[in-house]
Amino acid sequence: MPKKPGRPRSERARQAILKAAYNLLIEDGVGRLTIEAVAARAGVGKPTIYRTWANAGELAMAALMARPAAEPSLAATASPLDDLQRQVCQVIDIFSSLRGRQIARMMAASESDSELSKAFRNRIILKCREEGRAILLRAQALETVRRDLDVEVVLDLIYGPIFYRLLVGHGTLDDRFGREIVRSLKEGMVATT
Amino acid sequence: MPKKPGRPRSERARQAILKAAYNLLIEDGVGRLTIEAVAARAGVGKPTIYRTWANAGELAMAALMARPAAEPSLAATASPLDDLQRQVCQVIDIFSSLRGRQIARMMAASESDSELSKAFRNRIILKCREEGRAILLRAQALETVRRDLDVEVVLDLIYGPIFYRLLVGHGTLDDRFGREIVRSLKEGMVATT
Amino acid sequence: MPKKPGRPRSERARQAILKAAYNLLIEDGVGRLTIEAVAARAGVGKPTIYRTWANAGELAMAALMARPAAEPSLAATASPLDDLQRQVCQVIDIFSSLRGRQIARMMAASESDSELSKAFRNRIILKCREEGRAILLRAQALETVRRDLDVEVVLDLIYGPIFYRLLVGHGTLDDRFGREIVRSLKEGMVATT
Amino acid sequence: MPKKPGRPRSERARQAILKAAYNLLIEDGVGRLTIEAVAARAGVGKPTIYRTWANAGELAMAALMARPAAEPSLAATASPLDDLQRQVCQVIDIFSSLRGRQIARMMAASESDSELSKAFRNRIILKCREEGRAILLRAQALETVRRDLDVEVVLDLIYGPIFYRLLVGHGTLDDRFGREIVRSLKEGMVATT
């Protein structure tokens, strides 16, 4: 049992810091998240923050990750394409919120390839992608979709456009868009003479 | 002609600032671009920078925009889908460079809805989209693709995945990916019995 | 003309800083003199302080030096020993004040041999010593005191005891002490049989 | 005897702390003596230090006091003035060492009138003064020096100059100086016609 000596880290402080950081993040955006403000709001000393997180970016990711991913996975039905449709709309719903936009910006802005940065991307950004992959693989098993499909590419075709509109802001992000994405992929675009 | 009195702004200073900003941007990334560093490298006073650009973000966008968009539009051939294919690969080629990544991050990170921010998005990010739209419309005219296609959605399906991979980094960004995007859209994914 | 370019240092800021530092020094002592407190009280940014003084010690010395040495030199009379007597009492009077104690402590505490540190010692601590030397030399010229006197040693015998009592606090520091110093030196201590 | 329950304080820890503090004091000076550094060097927890000493100043004094006063008292001879001469030179020798300078600075810098502070002054700074007083009183008894001498003032005239030169640094501190002090006091300075 390699139990560490010394006073253990305070769980109360950790929670207070993450909560304060999360609230500041939602209220003011990533750019305004300062360690000083977090420390003040959490009633905590700055070194206590730095002891756990190396900089504001890491703290921000941790604060966003600490929140439960929330939305439960959707139940699988007999129609995988319907499942996919519903899941896409759910993803759009989540990311079109204020928090969703913040998350997307943060991911795009984070330059570092730190461990935490990767974890953030995997846990937050790519989670929905994995759900989609599961649905697609099931659809392939049921022969609802073609077996020779490059699943990874299709996943990019599904979720890419969502982040595209989210970050660039050139088009609305709503259910209709979600339905159009899936419909277009189903049908392809070549003219059927 | 209400010619302004006083000394006119120095074109030399403007060029030096943009060049210095561009180099710092490429070398160190958006986060490290400070007005002070630009001023020092350009041999220019800080107020000279602020006289033209309101903050570091604007300057960064201006520095990126000042560079010629480079790649000439591709010539149109008889096969719009081939044109689209080639254009997509060109876009991938441009944005997979270091500069391309910086541009994408900058766009994603910029929170403001300022005039310059919009101009940046229109001129840099959406420029390739417009090229794609022209190709698609021509394809519709030639009945190479279906007339009832929602062109905007298809454009998102084409370019969204590119930015998705660029920003999240979960997959490679190469010609093969470009070809797969176009192929998938052409064919759709439903099993053909 | 090697005139420096750029905005000149603000004399107003300099004065405000020195005044604030002086007041804090008198109120709270050397140990409590923080750059932050000085900046706050002077209505000045910390960098403005650091631009001129490297640390709190230098600022403290500068603050004490900035004040006019105050006490005018005493007029010389026909009796140099009387002059000496009066000057010694004046020195005691000055250094037995709160400010005097602070000055003495500061001098004793300053470890560095910086330029400013030396200037401080010369201007503040040794100033009275020079006055005494002038008196003694005049006394030698008038043959009021012995010509073979080691003047420097005698000066130490005069002013040393004052700082000794000031810093150690084992005895009172008053006019009587000043008179006793001079009397003892005049007379020597060996028993005259 | 209400002997205290619980584990007794560790003598080993006490020694380690005092030794570490002393070494840091000699190496880096009073200003650099931090509790953290002492704890680290002594291999001791900070609370163990605070349990015995209230702050860094007290610890510093304790560390200096813990060392044996070293120099043995000089044997008394038939000539008290010779004894005085030798004792003065010994004092100069002790305080002109690095440790001596640190001690003097510490005394001058300590603002507090705490019990320990007084003890420090009595035990370290005034100890030599008491030796001198004993010699002077013996000299008075032997009528080697005048009976009407104000002994306390003469003691200040003897030891004051030493600390004066030690702290201000305007003159050398050597045997010659010690001899000059005693000689000057013996002879007085008035011209003998």
Next chain:
DNA sequence: ATCTAAGCGAGACGGTACGTCACGTCTTGGG
């Protein structure tokens, strides 16, 4: 032979001040 109170090392805690950096503005003298 246990119980129990205090000391032990380690180290996290809420703080304060540090000295630095960059911000965006202002103020010089000189084109």
Next chain:
DNA sequence: CCCAAGACGTGACGTACCGTCTCGCTTAGAT
């Protein structure tokens, strides 16, 4: 009126120590 230079007040940075507070572990006198 613009230019370079650079000082200004501001505010956040990340670090060093402060003096206090748990931790789990001795250590020894009292039970």
